[in-house]
Structure formats: C-alpha cells, structure tokens
Amino acid sequence: MFHQIGVFFMSCLSLYLTFCEAEDYVLDDRSGLGRRFDGIGGLSGGGATSRLLVNYAEPYRSQILDYLFKPNFGASLHILKVEIGGDAQTTDGTEPSHMHYENDENYFRGYEWWLMKEAKKRNPNITLIGLPWAFPGWVGHGTNWPYDFPDITAYYVVSWIIGAKQYHDLDINYIGIWNERKFDSKYIKLLRYTLDKSGLQQVKIVASDNLWEPISTSVIFDEELSSAVEVIGAHYPGTTTVTQALLTGKPLWASEDYSTFNDDVGGGCWARILNQNYVNGRMTGTISWNLIASYYENLSFGRDGLMTAEEPWSGNYVVESPIWITAHTTQFAQPGWRYLKTLGHLEQGGSYVAFTDGNGNLTIVIETMTHDHSQCIRPPLPAFNVSAQSATFHLKGSFNALTSLQVWHSKLDFKRQNSILFKQLSPMKLSDGTFSLDLDVDEVYTLTTITTGQKGAHPAPPSSTPFPKIYKDDFNVRNPPFTEAPDFADQTGVFEYFINLTDPGPHVFTLRQVVTQRPVTWSADADQTISIIGDHNWQNLTVTCDIFIETAKTGGVFIAARVDQGGEAVRHAKGVFFWVYADGTYKVTNDIGGQIVLAEGLSGTQAGVWHTLSLTVKGQYATGMLNGYPLWKSAVVLQPKNGWAAIGTNTFELAQYDNFAIEAE
Numbered sequence: 087m088f089h090q091i092g093v094f095f096m097s098c099l100s101l102y103l104t105f106c107e108a109e110d111y112v113l114d115d116r117s118g119l120g121r122r123f124d125g126i127g128g129l130s131g132g133g134a135t136s137r138l139l140v141n142y143a144e145p146y147r148s149q150i151l152d153y154l155f156k157p158n159f160g161a162s163l164h165i166l167k168v169e170i171g172g173d174a175q176t177t178d179g180t181e182p183s184h185m186h187y188e189n190d191e192n193y194f195r196g197y198e199w200w201l202m203k204e205a206k207k208r209n210p211n212i213t214l215i216g217l218p219w220a221f222p223g224w225v226g227h228g229t230n231w232p233y234d235f236p237d238i239t240a241y242y243v244v245s246w247i248i249g250a251k252q253y254h255d256l257d258i259n260y261i262g263i264w265n266e267r268k269f270d271s272k273y274i275k276l277l278r279y280t281l282d283k284s285g286l287q288q289v290k291i292v293a294s295d296n297l298w299e300p301i302s303t304s305v306i307f308d309e310e311l312s313s314a315v316e317v318i319g320a321h322y323p324g325t326t327t328v329t330q331a332l333l334t335g336k337p338l339w340a341s342e343d344y345s346t347f348n349d350d351v352g353g354g355c356w357a358r359i360l361n362q363n364y365v366n367g368r369m370t371g372t373i374s375w376n377l378i379a380s381y382y383e384n385l386s387f388g389r390d391g392l393m394t395a396e397e398p399w400s401g402n403y404v405v406e407s408p409i410w411i412t413a414h415t416t417q418f419a420q421p422g423w424r425y426l427k428t429l430g431h432l433e434q435g436g437s438y439v440a441f442t443d444g445n446g447n448l449t450i451v452i453e454t455m456t457h458d459h460s461q462c463i464r465p466p467l468p469a470f471n472v473s474a475q476s477a478t479f480h481l482k483g484s485f486n487a488l489t490s491l492q493v494w495h496s497k498l499d500f501k502r503q504n505s506i507l508f509k510q511l512s513p514m515k516l517s518d519g520t521f522s523l524d525l526d527v528d529e530v531y532t533l534t535t536i537t538t539g540q541k542g543a544h545p546a547p548p549s550s551t552p553f554p555k556i557y558k559d560d561f562n563v564r565n566p567p568f569t570e571a572p573d574f575a576d577q578t579g580v581f582e583y584f585i586n587l588t589d590p591g592p593h594v595f596t597l598r599q600v601v602t603q604r605p606v607t608w609s610a611d612a613d614q615t616i617s618i619i620g621d622h623n624w625q626n627l628t629v630t631c632d633i634f635i636e637t638a639k640t641g642g643v644f645i646a647a648r649v650d651q652g653g654e655a656v657r658h659a660k661g662v663f664f665w666v667y668a669d670g671t672y673k674v675t676n677d678i679g680g681q682i683v684l685a686e687g688l689s690g691t692q693a694g695v696w697h698t699l700s701l702t703v704k705g706q707y708a709t710g711m712l713n714g715y716p717l718w719k720s721a722v723v724l725q726p727k728n729g730w731a732a733i734g735t736n737t738f739e740l741a742q743y744d745n746f747a748i749e750a751e
C-alpha cells in the first residue's frame with residue numbers, strides 16, 4: 087500500500103509537478119454547447135453477421151433483441167445500420183439482393199427487414215441506415231464497378247428505400263454510397279437527385295464510409311456535393327479526425343468502428359472509443375461492426391459483435407461486456423442531446439464527456455481504460471499511461487444547482503475475471519455543484535440526472551452445445567418471414583426456398599441457388615457458389631442430398647465435407663468436394679476451385695433429373711454414392727482435417743437441393 091502511494095507520488099511529481107491532489111474539472115454550459123449527439127449503433131451485415139440470429143427459437147430470439155434494442159434494458163441502441171444485400175460475399179457471408187435480376191423485385195428476402203422491424207418495435211425512435219457493399223451483376227452490366235451506369239445504381243438503391251416503406255413501413259433515415267470503396271461525386275449528386283425526385287428529401291446521405299479523405303476535401307470544394315452530403319462517415323478512425331473533415335462543417339461519424347473480439351478487452355476498446363471519438367475526433371455517432379456475432383465463429387472476425395448468439399440449435403447466447411459498456415451512454419443520452427464543450431482527457435489518463443438535453447439534464451461518462459486492456463483490432467494504438475486518480479468535478483451554469491446524480495459503474499477486472507458491469511451505486515450528493523470520485527483503472531462511470539436506467543435481465547439461456555450430429559432438412563417446413571433455410575450460411579451465391587408447383591412430388595419444396603451472374607463484388611467471391619452448414623470441428627461424417635442440375639451441358643453441383651474456410655477466404659476453401667455434372671461425369675476435388683482432383687469418371691448424371699448424392703469421409707478416406715450405389719471409393723484425403731459441410735454449384739447457375747442430411751461421428 088505504502089509502496090503504491092510512493093510510486094504514485096513519484097509519477098505525479100515527475101510528470102505534472104503537482105502534489106497529487108485531486109485534479110479539478112469544470113463542466114459548464116455558459117459559453118455554449120458542443121456538437122449534436124447523433125447516437126450509438128450497431129451494424130447488421132457487411133456481411134451476413136446476423137445470419138444465425140433469425141434461426142433462434144422463442145423466447146431466446148426476443149430476449150436477444152431486447153438486450154440490443156429495448157430502451158432502458160441493455161445496449162438500448164440508437165442506430166441500426168444494415169447492409170443492402172448485393173448477392174455477394176461481404177465478410178462472413180452473402181446477403182440476398184431485393185433485385186437478383188434486372189426485372190426482379192422482392193422485398194421479403196433475407197433477415198434485415200425483419201431485424202429493422204424488431205428494432206423499431208422496441209424503439210420507435212431508432213435511426214435506420216442502409217449501405218450497399220456489393221451489387222447484383224446486372225447493376226454493373228457485367229463490370230465489377232457500379233458507377234459506369236450511375237442512374238441504374240441510384241435506381242437500385244432508391245428502390246430499396248421505397249420498398250422498405252411500402253412493404254414494411256420502415257422509414258430509412260440515412261443511406262450510404264459503397265462500403266469502403268471509391269466514391270464518385272457524380273453518383274452522389276445523382277443519388278441525391280433521385281431521392282429528391284422520389285419524394286425522399288428526408289433521407290440523408292452519409293459519405294463515403296471509407297477514410298476521412300478524399301471525401302472531405304471534395305465536399306469543401308464542391309458546393310453541390312456539399313449540399314448532397316449530410317454526414318461524413320469514416321471507418322476505424324482510431325478516435326481521430328483530420329482538419330479537412332472538421333472544415334466541412336458536417337457531422338462526423340465513425341460510421342463503422344470496433345470490430346474487436348468481444349471479451350473484456352473488446353469492452354475496454356468500446357468504452358475508450360465511445361468517449362474519445364468525440365474527445366479527440368469530434369465524432370457524434372459511432373457504429374459497431376458488428377451488431378451481434380451471429381455467424382459461425384470460424385468465419386472471418388469470429389465474435390466481433392457487441393454480444394454473441396451463434397448457436398440457434400441450443401438457444402445459447404452470451405451478453406458480453408460491450409453491451410453494458412454501451413448502456414453507460416445510450417441509456418442516459420439520446421440523439422438530439424448536445425455534447426458540452428467542457429470535456430477532455432483526465433490528468434492521469436482516461437477521458438470524460440458530458441451531454442445535455444438542453445432542459446437541465448446532464449449525463450457525464452468517464453472512462454479510465456488502460457492501453458493493453460482497450461486495444462481495438464485496428465488501427466494500432468499509440469502508447470499511453472493510465473493510473474488510479476482522484477477527480478473533482480465542478481458543475482457550473484445550468485448544472486450548478488443540481489444536488490445529486492445517479493451513478494452507474496463498471497470495472498473490467500482482468501486479474502480475477504470478475505468484472506463489474508453496469509452496476510447502479512448510491513446517488514452522488516453534490517455540494518455547491520461539486521463532487522469527487524476515486525477512479526481506478528479500467529473503469530467506466532456514468533453520473534446522470536436521468537433516473538430511468540436499468541440493467542435488464544432475462545432468465546439465463548440454455549447452455550452451449552455443439553451443432554447436432556444428426557441433422558436433416560427436407561425444406562418443407564418453412565418459417566414464413568425468411569427465405570433461407572436454417573443454419574445454412576451462403577458464402578458465394580444465394581440459396582433460397584423454392585416452390586415448384588408443376589412438380590408431381592416429392593420435390594415441390596426445395597432449396598435453390600439463384601444467382602446466375604457474378605455480382606459486383608466487395609470481396610473475392612469464389613467462381614462457384616457455396617453455402618456452408620454445421621460444425622467446423624467435424625472430421626468424420628456422411629452428407630447426403632438430392633440435387634437437381636438446371637443448366638444443360640455446362641451445369642454442375644457439389645456436396646462437400648471438411649470445408650475449412652469461408653468468408654473473405656472462400657475462394658481458397660479446401661475440403662472434400664463431390665461434384666456431378668450435366669455432361670454425365672463426376673469429380674472429387676480437394677478444393678472449391680476444382681483444381682486438385684482426387685478422383686473422376688463417368689456418372690451418367692444429367693440436367694433436369696433429380697439425383698441423390700452421398701459423401702462419406704472418415705479418417706484419410708472419402709467415398710461417394712450416386713442414387714444409393716457406390717460411384718467411387720477410398721479417395722485419399724490428407725488435408726484439411728476438419729471443417730463444415732456444404733452444398734454448391736459449378737458456376738453462377740440455377741440448381742436445386744432437397745432432403746439434405748448429415749450424420750457426423
């Protein structure tokens with residue numbers, strides 16, 4: 087104890103030449119207020135990050151949504167940003183487009199509509215944002231670029247906004263350009279013009295969801311562009327901005343941030359950036375990628391969400407620390423409140439911000455996250471020191487007469503793994519508008535006049551279990567709001583429920599791959615389509631599926647086991663792929679690209695006929711059956727040792743699947 091005090095004195099003396107008395111901080115609104123607070127949110131998509139959430143049974147699914155969106159309960163998010171599905175791989179999967187083809191329109195695909203409605207049900211004031219990552223091939227007329235035909239792209243995006251209103255009564259508040267890709271000023275102006283012409287003046291544009299530059303400079307020097315753009319949104323800004331961004335005079339947002347594994351270091355990252363994005367970079371909105379980790383954990387950036395819900399089969403979910411860190415701000419300051427001008431860094435490290443509603447309400451959020459306990463995935467975090475300290479706050483102006491504040495406390499405890507998360511303490515009494523706090527490291531405090539804060543709780547969810555070893559889906563039982571079969575996670579292409587009314591049975595209800603042209607991609611989609619399912623640890627298993635090739639001559643489909651990767655690496659997926667083709671041949675390959683051939687020969691398969699494929703892998707050997715008869719035996723498989731099961735096609739082509747089954751050891 088004595089030793090610690092000694093060290094504390096030493097560092098105070100050497101660094102600040104003070105006597106280590108409590109530092110004083112003034113919170114005052116007399117010289118005006120800071121920027122408008124626009125809120126804190128989560129991003130569903132970019133891509134397919136909420137895929138497994140929709141397959142949770144009730145009541146668990148609603149409980150999870152409460153932790154995310156219900157006011158005064160958990161994260162109580164102000165903003166929900168969603169991907170406008172573009173039929174392409176956008177990090178952890180593919181999300182379906184509302185327009186697969188030029189003359190196609192359907193506003194019931196995927197789960198983002200459902201998610202927006204669930205969010206809105208809980209918080210009617212939630213801000214909704216849409217952003218495309220990728221586009222169906224026809225939008226680019228076969229090029230990998232959406233700006234060659236900017237009028238088509240604008241029409242495509244505006245249709246999504248109109249469909250949201252028409253079919254789901256959802257008002258989209260903001261719309262983006264093209265995620266983390268080049269912007270085109272001409273396109274942004276055309277998008278603004280198309281919105282206005284469609285009666286959507288209230289829908290504002292965020293640009294450019296990439297870096298602060300060059301969009302800021304373009305906005306400064308182009309008046310028409312400036313009037314088209316409402317918000318400058320940058321990704322992973324590391325809490326800082328640039329002069330040009332400030333000179334635009336526009337609201338600045340971290341329109342994508344966080345992306346960090348959601349343990350307590352993730353919680354520390356989130357606490358630090360939520361405060362310091364404003365303190366250092368004047369950002370008034372921060373959006374977490376992603377909203378919720380609801381994708382197979384072995385895909386890219388596993389568990390980089392505010393909470394985890396990756397086991398619909400068990401119902402297990404985990405309310406991780408970032409949820410409660412979010413609550414420290416979201417439950418006590420609302421979009422439309424203003425930051426105070428008096429805020430900043432604490433003398434011994436950490437930061438404080440303050441918000442007011444302009445009616446005398448005050449919310450102060452203090453964080454003392456240490457460097458190693460608050461590192462985000464990117465950008466690199468420069469060194470800094472934080473130590474225990476006392477802080478005395480003096481409230482002036484409108485807040486001078488306050489006599490008490492509600493207190494909420496978190497302490498991330500890395501030694502005993504026993505963190506305190508969002509705990510209400512006794513109210514703080516103020517005398518003459520002054521209060522003092524002893525701050526330890528890795529803490530968050532909220533002090534507020536708002537009395538409605540609550541740490542919401544549902545009964546503990548079921549415990550975690552692996553994906554079931556016996557799994558069957560005949561695609562006959564359908565959950566009406568969803569177009570995708572449970573637990574299948576598309577990695578290239580889109581696999582949708584299909585009804586063939588002219589089929590005499592038994593293949594009326596099937597699953598169909600529907601993307602027929604390479605999309606305007608965001609990451610490197612494979613040249614084949616693929617949807618994965620199951621447990622990445624699986625080694626020995628049998629996959630069986632009825633398949634229907636629709637493309638004569640050149641068509642082909644596969645079933646697979648031990649598929650080792652998806653997401654942005656899907657082109658490089660290895661596994662055991664059993665292909666059959668419309669030309670009457672088969673092939674067994676070790677890779678999705680079909681280059682590493684383990685076996686091949688004649689199969690007699692053709693388009694327009696249902697066939698049953700069965701693939702068994704055990705140890706170093708794989709065996710395949712066609713229509714119940716062995717087609718090939720004992721292909722030697724050395725790598726990979728484990729992975730998911732999968733289905734897919736040879737090219738971007740139509741094909742169907744039925745009676746899918748897995749038996750794993």
Ligand SMILES: *[C@@H]1O[C@H](CO)[C@@H](O)[C@H](O)[C@H]1NC(C)=O
Pocket residue numbers: 157208209210211
């Ligand atoms: C929505 O905003 C209005 C106006 O600010 C407010 O009165 C109302 O309480 C808010 N509703 C919810 C559920 O937060």
Ligand SMILES: *[C@@H]1O[C@H](CO)[C@@H](O)[C@H](O)[C@H]1NC(C)=O
Pocket residue numbers: 383384388622
């Ligand atoms: C898959 O994810 C689990 C859980 O995070 C992890 O332990 C394992 O190492 C991952 N496997 C691969 C091959 O990445």
Ligand SMILES: *[C@@H]1O[C@H](CO)[C@@H](O)[C@H](O)[C@H]1NC(C)=O
Pocket residue numbers: 445446447535
């Ligand atoms: C704070 O806000 C509440 C409503 O949320 C309001 O009733 C109250 O007057 C405001 N001001 C103070 C100082 O609490």
Ligand SMILES: *[C@@H]1O[C@H](CO)[C@@H](O)[C@H](O)[C@H]1NC(C)=O
Pocket residue numbers: 097469470471
């Ligand atoms: C942090 O503290 C250590 C030990 O006192 C010192 O050597 C280092 O320079 C400090 N780092 C910064 C960034 O202040």
Ligand SMILES: *[C@@H]1O[C@H](CO)[C@@H](O)[C@H](O)[C@H]1NC(C)=O
Pocket residue numbers: 586587588589590694742
């Ligand atoms: C629908 O079923 C009929 C009868 O089996 C078949 O001829 C036709 O090809 C099927 N159509 C599609 C799109 O699958």
Ligand SMILES: *[C@@H]1O[C@H](CO)[C@@H](O)[C@H](O)[C@H]1NC(C)=O
Pocket residue numbers: 625626704705706751
């Ligand atoms: C898979 O089968 C091989 C060969 O029978 C066996 O050595 C291995 O332990 C099995 N793996 C699992 C996870 O059961």
